[in-house]
Amino acid sequence: xxxxxQHPSRVICKSGTSVKIECRSLDFQATxxxxxxxxxxxxxxxxxxxxxxxxxTYEQGVExxxxxxxxxxxxxxxxxxxSAHPEDSSFYICSAVxxxxxxxxxxxxxxxTVL
Amino acid sequence: AQKVTQAQTEISxxxxxxxxxxxxxxxxxxxxxxxxxxxPPSGELVFLIRRNSFDEQNEISGRYSxxxxxxxxxxxxxxxxxxxxxxxxxxxxxxxxxxxxxxxEKLVFGKGTKLTVNP
Numbered sequence: 001x002x003x004x005x006q007h008p009s010r011v012i013c014k015s016g017t018s019v020k021i022e023c024r025s026l027d028f029q030a031t032x033x034x035x036x037x038x039x040x041x042x043x044x045x046x047x048x049x050x051x052x053x054x055x056x057t058y059e060q061g062v063e064x065x066x067x068x069x070x071x072x073x074x075x076x077x078x079x080x081x082x083s084a085h086p087e088d089s090s091f092y093i094c095s096a097v098x099x100x101x102x103x104x105x106x107x108x109x110x111x112x113t114v115l
Numbered sequence: 116a117q118k119v120t121q122a123q124t125e126i127s128x129x130x131x132x133x134x135x136x137x138x139x140x141x142x143x144x145x146x147x148x149x150x151x152x153x154x155p156p157s158g159e160l161v162f163l164i165r166r167n168s169f170d171e172q173n174e175i176s177g178r179y180s181x182x183x184x185x186x187x188x189x190x191x192x193x194x195x196x197x198x199x200x201x202x203x204x205x206x207x208x209x210x211x212x213x214x215x216x217x218x219x220e221k222l223v224f225g226k227g228t229k230l231t232v233n234p
Contacts, residue, residue, distance in 0.1 A: 034221050043206065043226045044160075049219065091158055097220050102148075102213045104220055106160040 002028045004096045006107035013084055014115055020080045021110045023094035029074035030096035035067075038091040038109075047092075050077040084114045117142045119209050121225035128197055129233050136192045136228045138207030144168075146212035149190045150222065151181065155203045163205075166190065168212075197232045204229045 003026040013019050023033055031052045036044040048069050049057040056069035068080040077096075081088055093109040118141040128134045140149065151163040164174065164181055174181045178195045194201055207225045211218040 032220065036222075044222075044224045046221050046223075049221060093158075093160065095220075095222075097213075102220055103165075104162075104222070106152075106162070108159045111158065 002026075002096075002098050002103070002105045004030075004094065004105045004107040006092075006094055006110050008110060009108060010111045010113075012113045012115065015085055016083055018080055018082045019084055019112060020078055021092055021094075021112070023077045023079070023096065023107050025075045025096040025105070028096075028098050030077075031074060031099055032097040033071060033077040034095045034097075034104075035069060035077075035079050036093045036095070038093065040091075044093065047079075081112065084112070086114045088112065089114045117144075117147075117209050117211070117223045119207050119223055119225035121205075121207055121228050123228045124226070125229045125231070127231045127233065130199060131196050132232075133193060133195050134197050134230065134232075136194075136205050136207075136230065138190045138192065138225060140188050140190065140207070140209045142188075142209060144211055144215075146215060148210045148212065149183070150206075150208040150210070151190075151192050152206045152208065153203045154206060154227070160206075161203075163192075194230075197230075199232050199234055202230060202232045 005024045007022045033050040035047045038044045047062045050071040052071045058064045071077040095104045095106045120139045147168045149166045153161040180193045182191045204227045206227045208222040213220045
């Protein structure tokens with residue numbers, strides 16, 4: 001089946017620094033990817049829709065200047081958490097759409113801890 | 116707006132018991148997709164099923180079965196003869212039909228049900 005890989009799987013950073021998380025579709029092209037955030041013991045909430053070659057669409061309440069999304073190629077979307085603070089500590093997980101099928105494939109997730 | 120409700124926050128059973136996880140959804144769309152995912156402690160989402168709203172047939176896959184009742188907007192998930200390895204958080208999710216105009220594959224998740232299967 002199609003594989004989506006996220007990197008890094010875990011990251012610890014200091015408050016005020018920026019962190020980049022990558023989401024790659026390894027064996028298929030994905031014109032659309034989604035970024036979700038999951039706080040401990042909570043559900044997954046959609047942050048933004050990432051479309052290759054265009055600006056991301058953010059959900060209400062998600063700061064686009066804080067969570068920068070770049071989808072520069074058909075196999076890679078990146079999420080950069082800028083000036084991270086402890087409240088940004090969360091599990092970030094991406095999904096990619098296999099073009100033409102509507103099927104979704106999730107990455108393994110990236111656990112961010114901001115000290 | 117779409118909404119998914121999983122009323123059971125936590126369920127605890129003893130191995131070999133059958134267990135049903137409830138899922139009720141709300142949508143104004145005439146076509147949509149329903150999903151179930153398993154999230155073990157390691158965090159990754161494991162896909163279990165995707166069901167189109169037009170397909171109301173119940174589905175069985177090994178020890179797993181799903182009951183889709185459009186009349187009550189429910190998509191319940193049953194594990195037969197539960198095992199310790201079934202312990203995880205299970206999420207029900209809903210999406211628009213991506214093939215309709217303005218549709219998208221983005222998912223709305225329920226809050227999840229934590230299942231603990233004790234030996």
